[in-house]
Amino acid sequence: MEVTLVDKMGSDLSVVNAARVSFAKTHTEFKEDQDERLIKYLAKHNHWSPFGHAQLQFHIKAPIFVARQLVKHQVGLVWNEVSRRYVDDEPEFYEPKEWRLAAENKKQGSSEETTEYSIIPAHTFAKQCYSNMLGMGIAPEMARMVLPQSTYTEWYWSGTLFAFARVCNLRCKPDAQKETRIIADRISALATQSFPISWKYLIEE
Numbered sequence: 001m002e003v004t005l006v007d008k009m010g011s012d013l014s015v016v017n018a019a020r021v022s023f024a025k026t027h028t029e030f031k032e033d034q035d036e037r038l039i040k041y042l043a044k045h046n047h048w049s050p051f052g053h054a055q056l057q058f059h060i061k062a063p064i065f066v067a068r069q070l071v072k073h074q075v076g077l078v079w080n081e082v083s084r085r086y087v088d089d090e091p092e093f094y095e096p097k098e099w100r101l102a103a104e105n106k107k108q109g110s111s112e113e114t115t116e117y118s119i120i121p122a123h124t125f126a127k128q129c130y131s132n133m134l135g136m137g138i139a140p141e142m143a144r145m146v147l148p149q150s151t152y153t154e155w156y157w158s159g160t161l162f163a164f165a166r167v168c169n170l171r172c173k174p175d176a177q178k179e180t181r182i183i184a185d186r187i188s189a190l191a192t193q194s195f196p197i198s199w200k201y202l203i204e205e
Helices: 014-025 032-044 049-053 062-068 118-135 140-146 161-171 178-194 194-200
Strands: 002-009 057-062 079-082 152-160
Touching: 002 178, 014 032, 014 049, 014 140, 014 194, 032 049, 032 194, 049 152, 049 161, 057 062, 057 161, 057 178, 062 152, 062 161, 062 178, 079 161, 118 140, 161 178, 161 194, 178 194
Parallel strands: none
Antiparallel strands: 002 057, 057 152, 079 152
């Protein structure tokens, strides 16, 4: 699985100035004491609009089942994904080495206990079926039906800093599915590098 920061707009100073414009004020340099206090106040009291002036764009590669969990987050975000209606490249599959056992509490999804199981035969069969169907002239938009949720997909995901903070505040939690949490954790790490002060206060401890 891969998460790459493609582009970003703004900085912690962008957030500060978006908030200070209410009083017709602006800072040309980030002042650690008062500007950090302002960001902390904005985040604590859910004044989200100043954080909407800072933006991030990611390119992400992950299995379909992870993508389908993350695409549920739509407010303040834009998503463009590769389409197997048009693309018939050889599929790649996510193949875990260990399989988590079911948890007693279904809301948890899985437990910390693991077992070994090889999914490679299933992937080999799915890939062969897909290839055979394409070889018969079947359209990729139909042949894709035989591919499992473990098939890798990729997408561009762009949005505001506040919107990605909402994603990470939900998907970085221990009760989120581990594979989805891996992607969210990487988004969070990259957001920390780009907006260290804002992200510190937007992310729930």
